[in-house]
Amino acid sequence: MRVPPTVVGVVVMILVSVAPGCTYPAAQNNEVSTLRQQVESLQQEAGELRETVTRLSYNTASGGGVNLKMMPDPKSGEPTVPLAELFSFDRNHAICRVETNPQAFKMPTYKMGEVVVGPHQFFMSMVATSIEQYKVTTDPNGSRRVMMRGGLDCATEVGQAEVTIGSRTAAEHATYKIEAVDGGAGGGAAGDSFAFTVFFDPKEAPVNYAIFGPEFTFTGELVEGEVTIVDPHQ
Known part of the structure; x- marks a missing residue:
């Protein structure tokens, strides 16, 4: 941070004024004394401004929108069924959510093979419960890129003709890594x-593990929304 010339001048005046051996009238x-107070x-x-800049630099990335991915058609198996994932994030929160599926699609799972999900029978919600790492780079x-790591709650429900797997309300704990690019x-x-x-x-997330496996990346083509990242080091 550059020190204003006026501050330099004030400091020089004080140093000269209090030099050893110098005596001055009361005025x-x-x-x-007034200059010292100034x-x-x-x-x-200046210290308060530095603290403000530091606090602002903590939240240098944010965004929200819709990622669109194409799921396999139940009959042809071709990736032609659109599924929208809503997301939102900043320094203090991260959410990824699928409200429903307007069309049926075929879903490959980790432990249960391929399952056919009927219309409006799929729900998924991931909500970060902690943000333990937050790093912005260019x-x-x-x-600009931000990487975030931490823990989350994940609730998934997959409905079929005679059985429903998971729940919209019973969340399981997992860990995550987010990568967003501006x-x-x-x-x-x-x-x-x-x-x-x-x-x-x-053990911690048996339902989601059976559906998605040990590691799964939720992403797609960003068709709506914006990611905004400022690198405080640039």
Whole structure:
């Protein structure tokens, strides 16, 4: 942080005024005292500004939108069924959610083979419960990137003709890694992206482990929304 010239001038005046062996009338002593108070006030103000800048730098990335992924068609097996994942994040929260599926699709699972999910029978919600790592960097091409790690609660429900797997309300604990990229103004068309990788433990998250396996990345084509990242080191 550059020190304003006025502050430098005030400090020099004080140093000269209090040099050893110098004596001054009472009026000048009062002036020196006033200048000292001004310097102390400016130093306090500078410290408060530094603290404000530090706090602001903690939240340098945020975003929200819709990732669209194509799921396998129940009959052809071709990835032609759209499934929208909503996401939102900043320094203090992260969410990824699928409210429902308008169309039926075939879903490959980790432990149960392929299952056919009927219309409006799929729900998934991931909500970060802790953010233990938060790192912003700039890629060689100028894009900004944030990586976040921590713990989350994940609730998944997969409905079939005669059985429902999981629950919308019974969440399981897991850990995660988020990578979001800001390619510039314009959202996905400009290179923005959001990927939510979750690590499921078979003991802590048996339902989600059976569906998604030990590691699964929730992402897709960013069709709506924006990711904004500022690298405080640039």
